[in-house]
Amino acid sequence: MFDKILIANRGEIACRVIRTARRMGVATVAVYSDADAQALHVTIADEAVHIGASPVGESYLVAERIIDAAKRTGAQAIHPGYGFLSENPGFVDEVEAAGLVFIGPSARAIRAMGLKDAAKRLMEKAGVPVVPGYHGEGQEIVILATKAREIGYPVLIKARAGGGGKGMRKVDHPDDFAEALAAARREAKAAFGDDRVLVEKYVEKPRHIEVQVFGDNHGNVVHLYERDCSAQRRHQKVIEEAPAPGMTAAMREAMTEAAVKAARAIDYSGAGTIEFIVDASDGLRPDRFWFMEMNTRLQVEHPVTEMITGVDLVEWQLRVASGERLPRMQDEISLSGHAFEARLYAEDAAKGFLPAIGTLHRLRFPDATAGEASLRIETGVREGDAISPFYDPMIAKLVTHAPTRDGALAALSEALSRTEIAGSVVNTAFLAALAADPDFAAGNVDTGMIGRRQDELTAASPVTAQHVAAAAVAAAGLDVRLDAADPWAALAGYAHFQPLAKTVSLAHDGEEIRARLTVAANGNAQVAVDGASVAVPASGGRFATARWPGHVTVFSGAASHTFAVHDPFANAEAAAAGGDALRAPMPGLVKLARAAAGDSVVKGQPLLVLEAMKMEHTIAAPHDGVIEEIVPEGAQVTDGAVLVRFREEG
Numbered sequence: 321m322f323d324k325i326l327i328a329n330r331g332e333i334a335c336r337v338i339r340t341a342r343r344m345g346v347a348t349v350a351v352y353s354d355a356d357a358q359a360l361h362v363t364i365a366d367e368a369v370h371i372g373a374s375p376v377g378e379s380y381l382v383a384e385r386i387i388d389a390a391k392r393t394g395a396q397a398i399h400p401g402y403g404f405l406s407e408n409p410g411f412v413d414e415v416e417a418a419g420l421v422f423i424g425p426s427a428r429a430i431r432a433m434g435l436k437d438a439a440k441r442l443m444e445k446a447g448v449p450v451v452p453g454y455h456g457e458g459q460e461i462v463i464l465a466t467k468a469r470e471i472g473y474p475v476l477i478k479a480r481a482g483g484g485g486k487g488m489r490k491v492d493h494p495d496d497f498a499e500a501l502a503a504a505r506r507e508a509k510a511a512f513g514d515d516r517v518l519v520e521k522y523v524e525k526p527r528h529i530e531v532q533v534f535g536d537n538h539g540n541v542v543h544l545y546e547r548d549c550s551a552q553r554r555h556q557k558v559i560e561e562a563p564a565p566g567m568t569a570a571m572r573e574a575m576t577e578a579a580v581k582a583a584r585a586i587d588y589s590g591a592g593t594i595e596f597i598v599d600a601s602d603g604l605r606p607d608r609f610w611f612m613e614m615n616t617r618l619q620v621e622h623p624v625t626e627m628i629t630g631v632d633l634v635e636w637q638l639r640v641a642s643g644e645r646l647p648r649m650q651d652e653i654s655l656s657g658h659a660f661e662a663r664l665y666a667e668d669a670a671k672g673f674l675p676a677i678g679t680l681h682r683l684r685f686p687d688a689t690a691g692e693a694s695l696r697i698e699t700g701v702r703e704g705d706a707i708s709p710f711y712d713p714m715i716a717k718l719v720t721h722a723p724t725r726d727g728a729l730a731a732l733s734e735a736l737s738r739t740e741i742a743g744s745v746v747n748t749a750f751l752a753a754l755a756a757d758p759d760f761a762a763g764n765v766d767t768g769m770i771g772r773r774q775d776e777l778t779a780a781s782p783v784t785a786q787h788v789a790a791a792a793v794a795a796a797g798l799d800v801r802l803d804a805a806d807p808w809a810a811l812a813g814y815a816h817f818q819p820l821a822k823t824v825s826l827a828h829d830g831e832e833i834r835a836r837l838t839v840a841a842n843g844n845a846q847v848a849v850d851g852a853s854v855a856v857p858a859s860g861g862r863f864a865t866a867r868w869p870g871h872v873t874v875f876s877g878a879a880s881h882t883f884a885v886h887d888p889f890a891n892a893e894a895a896a897a898g899g900d901a902l903r904a905p906m907p908g909l910v911k912l913a914r915a916a917a918g919d920s921v922v923k924g925q926p927l928l929v930l931e932a933m934k935m936e937h938t939i940a941a942p943h944d945g946v947i948e949e950i951v952p953e954g955a956q957v958t959d960g961a962v963l964v965r966f967r968e969e970g
Contacts, residue, residue, distance in 0.1 A: 321642050322346055322397050325423065326390040327365070329401025330380065331700030332714065333618070334361035337399050340634040349393045351386055353379035355708045360700050367393050374710045380404045383411045387418045397421035397641060399634075403712070406617040407434060423641040425535075425590045425616045432586045433614040436480045437518045443611045446585035448578050451597055451610035453520030455480075465497050467519050474522040477501055479508030479515075483613060485555020486511040490522055506911065507936050526767045527598040528552065529564050529609070531579035532625045534633070535588040536640045542650045543576040544629050547621055551754060553673055553770045559732075559754060560621035560661045562628050565725060565763025566604050574606035582614060590640055591618045591633050600766055620663070620717070623696060627659035627721040658725040660732045662751045664739070666713040669750035669778040674905050674937065675713045678744030679706045681868030685716070686738035693722040693731035707744050709908075715746065725763070729755060733878075742866040742873035742882065752878030753777045781879035783828055786862060789847035789854035791872045791883040792824040792835035794865040798845060825886030826872075833883070902942060902964040904930065910955045910963075911936060919947050927964055930957075939963060 324347040327334045338348045338361065350365035355374035362368045369389035372379035379385070381404060390398055398415050400406035400423070409427035416422060424430075433439045437455030444450050453475075454467035468475045468491065477500055479487025487508030489500040505515040532544040548564035549557045563572075579594035593615040599608040622633050636647060666676040683703040689695045699716035707713050718739070720731035736752040754760055754777055759769065770777060826833040836848040843858025864875045873882045912929035915921055921941045927950065928939040945966040951957060 321644075322421070322638065324349065324366075324393070324395045325397045325399055325638070326351065326386070326393065326395040327361070327399045327401060328380070328386045329399075329404055329406070330356055330359065330361055330711065332698045332717065333401040333403075333620075333700070335364060335700050336698055337401065337634055338365055340632055341638070344635060344638065346638065349389065349395050351380070351389055353710070355710050358705075360702055360705070369393060374708070376404065376710065383408075383414050387414060387420065390420055391418060395420070397423050397638075399423040399637070400617065402617050402620060407615070409434065421641055423590070423637050425588055425592065429586045429588050430616045433616050434481065436478060436613050439613060440518075440611065442585060443582055446581055448582050448585075449610045451520050451523070451612065453518060455518045459516050461498060461501060464501060464517070464519055465494065468497055469494060471519060471521050474524075476520045476522045477504045477517050478520060479504065479512060480518050481508065481514040481516070482512035483615065485552075487515075487517065488555050503936065510911070510931060523597055523599050525599065525601040526550075527564075527600040527604075527765070528557075528595065528612075528767055529567075529575065529598050530593045530595040530615075530619075531576055532619075532622070532633075533579050533583040533588065533592050533594055534636055534640070534646060535583055535590065535592070536646045537589050537643065538645050539587075540646045540649070541580050541583045541588060542646060542648070542653060543579050544625050544631060544633075544653055545655050546572065546575060547624055548765075549621060550765045550767050551760065551770060552767045553774070555767075557621065558663060558770065559751065559760075560624055561725075561728075562624040562659050563655060564604075565765075568604055570606050571604045571609075575609055578609075578611070582611065588616075590616075591622070591637055592616050593619050621661050623698060623717065623719045624659040624661045627694075627696070627719060628655050628657055629653055630656065657721055657723045658728040659719060659721040660728050660755075661717050661719045662732055662736065662755070663714060664716045664718060664741075664751065665747050666707040666715055666744040667747050668745045668905075669747045670780055671905060672937070673747070675709075676745040677707045677709050677713070679868075680704065680715070680741065680743045682740050682742035682866035682873065683715075684740040685718075686735050689720060689731040689734055691722075691727070691731075693720055693727055695720055695731060695735050715741065726761075729761060736878040739878070740864060740866065740875050740880075742871070742880065743868055746880070749781060749879040750778055753779075781876065781881070783881050785847075785849055785852045785854050787874045787876060787881050788826065788828075788833055788835055788849045788883075789845075789856055790861050790863040790865055790874045791826055791881070792837055792847050792849070793845055793856050793861065794867050794872045794874075795824050795826060795883070795885045796822055796837055797867075798837070798839060798843075827884040827886065828881065900945070900966040900968060901962045902927070902939065902966070904957045904961045904963050905937075905939075908937070908957060910951050910953055910957060913950060913953045915947055915950060915964075917947050917950055921945060921947060930963075 326349040327337050341348045347366045350362050350368040351371045352362045353374050371385040405411040409430040412422045412427035440450045440455045474492045477489045487504050489504045491497050491500045509515040527550040531546050535541040546564050547562040549560045551559045582594050595612040596609045597612050668674045685697050696719040718735050720728045722728040733755045822837045824835045839845045845856040847854045866873045873880050908930040911931045915927045923943045925941045926938045930937045948967040949965040951963050
């Protein structure tokens with residue numbers, strides 16, 4: 321076994337690897353960029369090495385700096401985590417050339433599965449079922465469009481490199497093919513440096529079911545059952561579970577056999593995932609699944625597999641990379657219970673899941689769940705940390721396990737309702753709505769379900785007078801009495817001769833709210849807002865709250881409501897700035913400008929394409945008007961920056 325390893329990654333996966341390595345007595349080296357100098361993975365590792373500026377191209381993707389850090393610290397092996405360099409065969413070659421061990425598959429295996437078209441041709445030869453499509457070398461639009469017609473619409477254009485839904489477009493009609501192809505190529509080029517694509521038949525009611533495989537360097541390959549990752553938005557997984565709901569014995573046998581066959585075809589060693597697309601229009605049938613791709617690394621959703629098998633996949637990675645045989649053979653791996661994983665992101669679900677940034681002024685997770693269920697939190701951030709625009713905005717993964725699917729899902733819903741995050745927009749309420757959806761609860765889900773019900777699942781929870789009252793009490797600082805150790809602070813609501821009265825000005829979604837507080841000597845408060853009067857007892861109201869600079873957040877189950885606290889100086893400054901402007905909903909890069917100064921535009925007309933987190937977002941005109949100024953292509957903008965300024969009328 322290794323004495324010391326370097327982790328060429330960041331965030332929750334780096335923390336995850338460190339945890340297992342520490343249990344095994346293996347020392348760890350973290351690497352970090354400027355933005356991550358105080359990150360959690362840096363502080364918990366045994367050593368840490370700075371590798372460059374915040375952009376990934378100047379730090380986490382610079383192979384020579386990572387290898388140099390490993391050599392300087394005496395690390396014997398490099399764990400790539402997932403993302404970044406984890407599936408880069410050139411990096412594997414460089415690691416091995418430096419005399420280090422890459423904790424993962426061989427460069428040859430990564431190359432074999434790295435390009436979707438070549439991988440599918442290889443799988444066809446190995447006898448693994450493959451979805452109908454064009455996986456050839458010809459990339460001229462006439463070839464691709466012709467093949468699309470032959471396959472039959474709807475079709476799916478997919479980047480042949482990478483994954484995660486980037487460089488992917490569904491096309492329903494031949495007239496839309498050229499525009500969709502151009503967009504897919506731009507996105508693929510930005511994400512993977514390769515704009516080549518393949519074209520496949522689009523399965524109308526698809527489920528995404530994948531099989532965890534593991535091989536060693538002694539010819540052994542096993543599977544650790546399946547995961548269902550069908551709950552997706554924009555081809556990004558949202559809630560994963562294991563095992564797959566509705567899985568039959570015949571289907572499981574066929575699918576796991578195909579997965580092991582795929583891994584054996586490339587002499588696979590280490591952790592890997594074989595992803596299948598399943599036609600669920602007639603239930604789960606052994607003749608209705610096809611190979612999509614192989615992820616030659618550990619997956620984000622690996623904890624659900626660990627929960628149902630009792631296997632530490634990171635420990636297996638270290639053991640296999642150090643030359644050991646698999647700790648268990650197939651007949652020693654059993655399935656127990658059910659597990660869910662929900663990905664908690666800093667993103668605005670109501671605005672098309674736009675990524676967000678911000679400081680996590682409140683970050684509280686429940687300690688445990690009730691009954692037989694168990695809860696596991698995977699995170700790489702702490703309260704007070706900032707969500708950076710440079711990296712994936714994941715905050716945490718909430719993982720639950722119970723003897724039954726219903727029990728595990730109930731535990732997930734409970735955990736989401738007891739999670740408190742303030743300082744950034746988060747998707748907690750969306751996850752809770754999905755977990756409570758009747759079809760999802762019944763296991764009746766496909767990859768298009770979220771898209772079909774997006775408005776319903778992302779609908780904002782209404783703000784009530786009780787929420788406003790809780791915010792007003794917190795904004796006035798009166799809630800300090802609830803847990804104050806200082807007896808004078810405990811008298812925050814006290815006034816001589818008559819009850820203390822105060823007016824608090826708040827704002828929510830651009831609407832100004834004035835609340836009148838009257839606080840008695842015993843600490844009980846009455847809050848009057850919009851003609852209604854709400855009582856808030858000294859013992860505390862119904863809702864937990866968090867105060868942070870200029871704001872108060874009220875937690876109501878999985879939902880949260882953030883109120884801006886009136887600041888007359890800030891408001892005066894904003895009024896002085898004035899102007900009719902369209903602002904950036906997130907930080908990003910302006911990839912394409914579709915209008916120019918002086919153009920007359922109509923409401924809904926696309927004006928810009930903004931790239932954030934390697935995804936493209938179209939920015940449209942909010943109303944009719946004439947453009948006075950517009951940011952140029954190639955501009956890097958911050959959240960809230962003016963993108964377009966419209967000419968004032970008259």
